[in-house]
């Protein structure tokens with residue numbers, strides 16, 4: 334093991350001893366390997382990552398009987414993408430997670446690709462009983478035999494059900510429930526929800542360059558309803574992982590419908606990204622006057638995100654996969670690969686007739702943050718201020734400012750620098766990870782600096798919130814009106830933050846708070 338890895342592990346162990354939690358996440362000995370997981374270099378400490386092996390998209394996000402389920406695309410045989418299963422974790426609070434055994438295995442119909450899960454409260458499917466409503470997973474089968482034989486109908490939709498709140502699963506005997514009669518090469522990622530007004534289940538899936546809607550009374554037989562999007566939004570790559578749901582505008586009376594569509598490639602900063610459309614849904618058709626592409630997140634590493642069904646508070650909660658197909662298989666971790674974004678609450682905002690979708694981490698995440706530096710900070714025009722903190726790599730940083738010309742540079746003893754710049758004119762936020770640490774594992778990773786246009790940022794003080802977790806940084810401006818998520822692989826912890834005022838006026842950072850993030854994982858330090 335190299336010196337740098339040793340430093341990393343030592344730092345993590347020190348942290349672990351301070352912050353182990355009793356009885357929350359599994360004990361180290363319950364994890365699938367003899368080694369203590371969650372102490373490896375780059376291992377996120379407050380984001381979900383699997384104990385070992387490859388993970389991609391979140392799947393089957395649903396709340397049922399006191400737990401939030403997180404299923405995910407999983408390959409138990411390696412740390413690169415392979416035959417897809419559904420991995421599984423559960424949480425009572427969306428902060429602490431418990432690992433569960435693999436939920437769905439490939440079968441004669443194919444690999445188990447992305448999809449969703451619903452609670453069939455009325456037992457409309459007949460797969461449970463009135464007393465025991467089934468949890469029904471709806472997913473894509475990807476049949477490699479048919480693919481290799483040159484057919485184009487190798488993706489179909491299947492279902493499985495669970496009568497013990499997701500612990501064990503039974504595949505429906507008559508799968509697939511939606512065959513691929515048109516022979517779309519890309520025909521996948523069904524998101525299903527109950528539509529009260531029309532009294533039926535609605536499914537949205539993607540078919541190459543557009544989304545399709547289906548309706549069903551029983552989750553088993555589906556009728557095609559309509560399609561959306563061939564001529565709208567971004568089309569630089571194939572559409573994937575759709576979602577469709579209503580949201581109140583500005584949390585008030587008016588309701589609009591939001592369609593989320595991931596796209597790969599074709600994202601604004603390269604590779605994979607997630608766009609959204611605001612419109613209306615009448616039980617059959619989703620329509621939107623929106624021609625332009627609007628992005629949930631401007632960073633390179635928030636993909637395939639979808640939202641929870643049945644959240645008890647009625648909030649719309651989104652989780653994305655923190656990676657990018659440009660380099661996902663190459664990132665420098667060894668035991669596992671990839672993490673999820675923090676769960677984020679979606680809000681629909683309206684400004685002069687333009688609707689935008691904000692996303693912001695749930696506020697009760699506050700329980701894992703311990704404030705270490707707290708002050709109002711004024712930096713003279715053209716000046717700078719540096720803050721030392723041994724744990725920037727696992728921290729939350731918040732402040733409010735009306736300044737628009739300033740930079741943040743995180744550095745470590747190994748000479749790495751992660752740079753961010755707020756550029757008032759022409760109004761953009763730029764993240765440059767070219768010198769942030771390990772970048773040479775894939776030519777696409779360092780790339781150009783990532784740019785987020787701040788087209789409608791209001792004047793005056795706005796909030797900035799940064800969440801750093803070893804190998805990721807999530808940045809939220811104005812309560813998530815603008816979001817940027819990016820992976821980083823520094824050669825050691827960032828220990829210094831240089832704040833530079835590039836403006837002609839003094840820069841005031843109000844309520845600056847730097848907090849240490851505790852680990853959510855319960856492990857025994859060696």
Ligand code: FRU
Pocket residue numbers: 389390406417446447473521522573574637
């Ligand atoms: C998105 C995606 C989905 C597919 C899954 C396969 O990242 O390509 O469209 O179902 O990954 O793992």
